[in-house]
Amino acid sequence: xxxxxxxxxxxxxxxxxxxxxxxxxxxxxxxxxxxxxxxxxxxxxxxxxxxxxxxxxxxxxxxxxxxxxxxxxxxxxxxxxxxxxxxxxxxxxxxxxxxxxxxxxxxxxxxxxxxxx
Numbered sequence: 517x518x519x520x521x522x523x524x525x526x527x528x529x530x531x532x533x534x535x536x537x538x539x540x541x542x543x544x545x546x547x548x549x550x551x552x553x554x555x556x557x558x559x560x561x562x563x564x565x566x567x568x569x570x571x572x573x574x575x576x577x578x579x580x581x582x583x584x585x586x587x588x589x590x591x592x593x594x595x596x597x598x599x600x601x602x603x604x605x606x607x608x609x610x611x612x613x614x615x616x617x618x619x620x621x622x623x624x625x626x627x628x629x630x631x632x633x
Contacts, residue, residue: 575628586616 593609623629 579623579628582619 589612593605593612597605
């Protein structure tokens with residue numbers, strides 16, 4: 517019993533030493549110009565992180581994600597065309613495309629597709 521306790525303590529100490537070593541080795545002290553530059557978001561990393569950002573940027577992102585997911589849902593409908601009943605496939609596809617068009621009309625009606633900032 518005592519040897520099992522000693523063995524587990526040795527394993528714990530070895531793992532802590534490895535964690536400490538990896539933390540010390542991976543520490544980067546040199547800041548590159550690329551590391552300090554803004555990346556895709558347009559925000560300066562030197563400013564406060566809680567500054568308000570444009571809601572328009574967020575809405576464009578959400579619309580992109582919605583249309584991206586729509587493409588992922590339309591692709592299996594095209595592939596399954598030959599293997600399912602045509603009437604059922606037509607009803608499901610029509611319903612899905614009508615829902616997409618209603619969503620697009622709603623976004624257009626709410627001026628969310630206005631690309632001018």
